[in-house]
Amino acid sequence: MYHANALRLTRLESGIGHLVFDLAGSPVNKFNRQTLDELREVLALVAGSDLRGLLCSSAKSGFIAGADIAEFSSQFRLPASELSAWLAQSQALFSTLAALPIPTVSLIDGQALGGGFEFCLATDYRLATRAAVLGFPEVGLGICPGFGGTVRAPRVMDTQAAVSWIVSGQSHTADEALSAGAIDALVDAQLLLESGIEQIEQALQQPEVWQQGRHARQAALTPGDTGAAACAGVRAALQAAGANPNPAPALVLQLLERSVAVSAAEALAQEIACFVSLAHSDVAASLVGLFVADQQLRQKTRAWAARGKAADRIAVLGAGIMGGGIAYQAALKGIDVQMKDIAQAGLDAGMKEAQQLLGRQVQKGRLSHAQAAEALARIHPTLDYSGFAEVDLVVEAVVEKQAVKQAVLAEVERQVPATAILASNTSTISITALAQPLQRPAQFCGMHFFNPVPLMPLVEVIRGEGSSEQSIASTVATAQRLGKTPIVVRDCPGFLVNRILFPYFGAFAMLLRDGADPRAIDAAMEAFGWPMGPAWLLDVVGLDTAVHAQAVMAQGFPDRMQYDFTSATQWLFESGRLGQKSGAGFYRYTPDAAGRLQKQVDEQALALIRSQQKASRDFTAQEIVDRMMLPLCLETVRCLEDGIVDTAAEADMGLVLGLGFPRFRGGALRYLERQGLAAFCALADALAALGPLYHPTATLRAMAAAGARFHA
Numbered sequence: 026m027y028h029a030n031a032l033r034l035t036r037l038e039s040g041i042g043h044l045v046f047d048l049a050g051s052p053v054n055k056f057n058r059q060t061l062d063e064l065r066e067v068l069a070l071v072a073g074s075d076l077r078g079l080l081c082s083s084a085k086s087g088f089i090a091g092a093d094i095a096e097f098s099s100q101f102r103l104p105a106s107e108l109s110a111w112l113a114q115s116q117a118l119f120s121t122l123a124a125l126p127i128p129t130v131s132l133i134d135g136q137a138l139g140g141g142f143e144f145c146l147a148t149d150y151r152l153a154t155r156a157a158v159l160g161f162p163e164v165g166l167g168i169c170p171g172f173g174g175t176v177r178a179p180r181v182m183d184t185q186a187a188v189s190w191i192v193s194g195q196s197h198t199a200d201e202a203l204s205a206g207a208i209d210a211l212v213d214a215q216l217l218l219e220s221g222i223e224q225i226e227q228a229l230q231q232p233e234v235w236q237q238g239r240h241a242r243q244a245a246l247t248p249g250d251t252g253a254a255a256c257a258g259v260r261a262a263l264q265a266a267g268a269n270p271n272p273a274p275a276l277v278l279q280l281l282e283r284s285v286a287v288s289a290a291e292a293l294a295q296e297i298a299c300f301v302s303l304a305h306s307d308v309a310a311s312l313v314g315l316f317v318a319d320q321q322l323r324q325k326t327r328a329w330a331a332r333g334k335a336a337d338r339i340a341v342l343g344a345g346i347m348g349g350g351i352a353y354q355a356a357l358k359g360i361d362v363q364m365k366d367i368a369q370a371g372l373d374a375g376m377k378e379a380q381q382l383l384g385r386q387v388q389k390g391r392l393s394h395a396q397a398a399e400a401l402a403r404i405h406p407t408l409d410y411s412g413f414a415e416v417d418l419v420v421e422a423v424v425e426k427q428a429v430k431q432a433v434l435a436e437v438e439r440q441v442p443a444t445a446i447l448a449s450n451t452s453t454i455s456i457t458a459l460a461q462p463l464q465r466p467a468q469f470c471g472m473h474f475f476n477p478v479p480l481m482p483l484v485e486v487i488r489g490e491g492s493s494e495q496s497i498a499s500t501v502a503t504a505q506r507l508g509k510t511p512i513v514v515r516d517c518p519g520f521l522v523n524r525i526l527f528p529y530f531g532a533f534a535m536l537l538r539d540g541a542d543p544r545a546i547d548a549a550m551e552a553f554g555w556p557m558g559p560a561w562l563l564d565v566v567g568l569d570t571a572v573h574a575q576a577v578m579a580q581g582f583p584d585r586m587q588y589d590f591t592s593a594t595q596w597l598f599e600s601g602r603l604g605q606k607s608g609a610g611f612y613r614y615t616p617d618a619a620g621r622l623q624k625q626v627d628e629q630a631l632a633l634i635r636s637q638q639k640a641s642r643d644f645t646a647q648e649i650v651d652r653m654m655l656p657l658c659l660e661t662v663r664c665l666e667d668g669i670v671d672t673a674a675e676a677d678m679g680l681v682l683g684l685g686f687p688r689f690r691g692g693a694l695r696y697l698e699r700q701g702l703a704a705f706c707a708l709a710d711a712l713a714a715l716g717p718l719y720h721p722t723a724t725l726r727a728m729a730a731a732g733a734r735f736h737a
């Protein structure tokens with residue numbers, strides 16, 4: 026009856042229509058403009074036909090992934106009137122579906138999220154397989170459902186569950202959906218179509234039951250009943266969770282509190298107003314921007330990985346925290362690992378680290394005891410090079426000293442097959458410099474993991490001057506196989522993430538020099554959205570590591586990273602404070618009953634810092650944020666200009682994944698862009714006396730003058 030790019034409609038023998046979603050050229054079905062246009066045509070066709078009922082299903086592994094998020098960035102820049110009109114049109118479409126004069130059934134196998142779930146809610150019945158995943162992820166994008174979800178869900182499902190699903194943004198299994206009343210029945214995948222036909226026949230035999238359901242979904246939920254009570258429960262939970270920089274959960278809850286008490290028609294209009302105000306927020310722009318950036322990054326990664334070959338067998342040199350973590354990660358993903366160290370004690374520590382990490386997976390129910398034992402057996406500790414003749418990739422994770430790394434790399438190069446790739450897990454040292462003593466520099470690159478390896482998703486894959494495309498492609502493929510998100514960057518001291526982090530630490534050092542209290546700096550930066558402030562972060566990194574890395578950065582970028590004063594980090598380090606690892610740094614750390622380190626104020630450290638300050642001085646939170654964020658953002662700009670990273674999207678993703686840059690701010694370049702490039706340069710000029718870390722580049726000034734942007 027209908028066959029276009031996204032939708033097909035066929036007439037089954039029984040006179041029932043079967044609508045199939047199958048968007049050409051896309052791995053998922055989504056409501057992009059074209060699909061919505063086709064849906065309009067199909068519904069008009071159905072309304073004018075003699076079909077007895079309508080079944081809706083998907084030809085892909087998922088049902089429908091919602092509205093097309095890739096279209097949001099441009100849509101959300103539309104003025105309120107145009108954005109409202111788009112939503113009103115889509116809502117009207119779903120209302121047309123809900124009002125068809127025949128029974129309608131969604132057959133859900135796989136994900137039905139956001140607009141995809143809203144579609145299902147507009148049909149009379151929902152049958153799902155065990156593979157179904159349902160939910161409203163919109164708040165995670167800083168918005169709320171916009172195709173009638175806030176109106177239909179509380180009227181179709183258990184109201185409290187509906188409110189909680191919408192406000193939390195979480196996805197739910199088919200079983201959860203059944204108990205929440207989000208689906209009518211769980212059905213075997215092979216019987217889905219047949220069950221749908223039965224459901225329609227049943228509705229046609231009992232039209233009053235079928236019609237009654239529709240009528241109930243148009244009404245207000247009576248005040249004082251489940252509607253208000255449901256919202257009250259969720260409000261208490263939301264308040265208990267504390268302040269959230271993302272306004273969407275609180276605003277959508279406010280919307281629901283109002284809209285459950287009015288008619289469906291009125292509630293739909295209220296939903297549009299809420300959606301538009303959220304869509305115009307900075308947070309939505311950031312979160313949607315990150316979704317698109319992630320999509321772009323994944324496309325690049327796929328292209329790289331397709332040209333390479335993931336390692337089947339790897340070796341790790343150095344069984345410290347990083348080496349042990351990398352070995353664990355590889356073993357977890359089914360890869361055999363030789364873990365070499367020069368000391369038995371090192372190997373024991375590395376094995377203990379892996380064992381503990383696997384034990385935690387068992388505790389959390391993610392691995393069985395047998396699976397954990399199998400993974401552990403994949404790690405082969407060794408003091409010599411046994412097994413190295415069979416490896417595809419060696420990750421060097423020995424002490425962060427150029428001469429030591431060079432010697433170790435030159436030695437291991439003689440032990441591995443000529444086809445093997447060597448990768449250094451250095452965090453700062455130039456890959457080109459490390460390649461100097463190697464016979465096969467083309468097969469050498471950087472592979473920088475972040476600590477703790479199992480939790481941090483980012484791996485920087487670093488191209489030295491001599492690294493071949495093939496080595497980079499295979500290292501990307503291996504990082505992917507390890508379950509990580511690789512970003513390919515060009516070589517320089519610190520690469521992308523640490524090159525940007527160290528100017529931030531430089532800003533911190535200057536604030537302390539100028540009289541600030543480290544606790545005030547941490548408080549301001551945590552309020553800004555960082556998971557931990559810079560003093561706390563330095564304690565986690567280790568003050569010895571930070572001092573050492575700072576020296577490497579100063580040598581690499583003496584013009585702006587060589588300081589003419591001694592930093593507080595250096596003072597503390599010299600007084601024997603190494604951060605968390607020694608129990609004291611900027612703060613003091615004592616383990617609680619569960620062995621987790623608790624951070625406490627350390628008067629001794631504060632006294633030491635004060636003794637180096639000319640005078641203490643209060644800075645406002647805004648002053649602190651400006652002084653801390655400017656060098657970080659400007660270094661990100663320089664990395665982009667120097668070609669260390671290819672795109673603004675990758676730079677921002679790198680900071681979010683590698684440093685925990687607050688997601689709701691979208692990354693350094695988006696944050697900079699939000700302030701306006703000209704305003705940002707003016708702020709930098711006002712702080713220019715602090716030194717070259719605060720000086721905008723000529724290109725940034727030119728972009729500001731031309732009104733250019735980093736992100737489309």
Ligand code: T1G
Nearest residue numbers: 052053090091092093094095139140162170171172320323
């Ligand atoms: N829009 C655009 N692209 C999407 C998409 C979407 N909604 N969902 C998936 N993709 C792309 C994805 O980027 C990837 O692209 C490819 O499809 C395969 O995805 C008005 C406001 C559905 C659980 O937030 O959670 O509806 O890498 O590799 O692991 O109320 O994708 O091939 O270029 O992730 O099987 C709400 C987001 C929108 C769902 C599938 N919906 N997607 O996971 O495959 S807002 C979402 C997901 C909305 C209305 C509102 C997952 C998935 P590429 P994948 P997967």
